[in-house]
Amino acid sequence: MTSNVCSRGKRRGARHATMRHWKPRSAHGRWMALGLLILALGGVTLAVVDLIRRLSGSPETWQIDIGALGWLLLLIGSLLAALWSAHRLMSALTLTYDIDRNGLYIRWAGNQVIIPLDRIITIDVGAGPVFLPFGPFQRVGTYWGRAFTGEAPLYLYATQPPGECLIIYTADAAYALSPEDPDAFVQDLEQRRSLGATKVLQPSLEHSRVFHYAFWRDRTVLALVLAAMMINLLAFGLVAVAYPSLAPLVEMRFDATGELAELRPRHQTLFLPLAAFGLSLLNTTAGLALYRSLPLGARLLQGASVIVQLLFLVAVVQILW
Incomplete structure (x- = not known):
């Protein structure tokens, strides 16, 4: 009899020592993300089709004007919206809650939040x-980000509204979760808490390396990338506005004394903002690869992109006016 009791106790302890996976409740958030993704891809398609039409044929017949700038802006906005919607859809499809004796692990799209079980103070509903x-x-996708309740910060990792979620409280924050079976989830969590931890964990948020979160969350980097993008769009805009009234040949090169050295076809004015965009894209790619080991170097690369964009913008202004 004693041996049977001991064996059952060992099996129970082994079961609670292993990690258990919990799926979130199914909700309409993922369909919102899918719908927005389809709309964004539709915008990309429309913009690409019109830009191809405008740039078909020989360069002398290209239709470059303010309308082309509008389609370019639609293309950029739609691409950004598609990337964001795809990420939200991926987050909804990969959101899981895992529990072992040491912690509660919230995982989505390669990211992970760790909540040590010994840091949990209480669990509430809503x-x-x-x-x-x-x-x-x-x-969209899931309830995400930070919400404000007037008390501790509330971080959302749920498919249901906060009023319908399980709220996990720690001394520093609160977390909104929506497991499929809330009662069984709470029971499993409490049983594992009663067993005691076998490993000391610290509360943490671990970002996926695939999406380079650290790079994009750096305010200096983000500000420089956005500044370079805006200057580049301004250069494209100036070319688009002036292009219909440009002569077939424009002054493109000057010698050391500032005198005219060569006339070029007007379509080559487009190559200046395109070249600047290519250099900025190269610097951003290099910054993504460099950021984890040398953040300052990545920031300097983005600063160099802004300087390059300004130089190309000055060149565009000199050529057009």
Whole structure:
């Protein structure tokens, strides 16, 4: 009898020592992300088709004007929207909650939040009233980001509204979760807490290396990338506005004394912002590869992109006016 009891106890301990996976409740957030992705890809398709039409034929017949700039802006906006929607859809499809004796692990799209079980103070149902700073966008795919309740920060990792979620409270923050079977999830979590931890964990947020979160979350890097992009778009815009009134041949090169050295076809004015864009893209790619080992070097590369864009912008202004 004693041996049977001991064996059952060992099996129970082994079962709780292993990690258990919990899926979130199914919700309409993933369909919102899919719908936005389809709309964004539609915008990309329309913009590409029109730009190809405008640039078909010989360079002398290219239709470059303010309308072309509008389609270019639509292409860029649609691409960004498609990438964001695809990421939100991936987050919804990969969101899981895992529990072992040491911690609760929230995983999505290669990211992971670790909540040590010994840091959990209490578990409640529902939080409110909750303010979502990004409004409806924080419901796409899953409820994501940070919400404000007037108390501890509330971090959203759920497919349901915060008022319908399990709220995990620690001393520093609160976490909104929506497992498929909330009662069984809480029971499993409490049983593992009662067993005691076998390993000391620290609360942490581990970002996926695939999406280079650290690079894009660096405010200096982000500001420089956006500045380079805006200057480049300004150069494209100036060319688009002036292009219809340009002569077939424009002054493209000057010698050391500032005198005219050569006339070039007007379509070559497009190559200046294109070349600047290519250099910025190269610097951004290099910065992504460099950031983990040398953040300062990555920031300097983005700063160099801004300087290059400014130089090309000055060249465009000199040529057009």
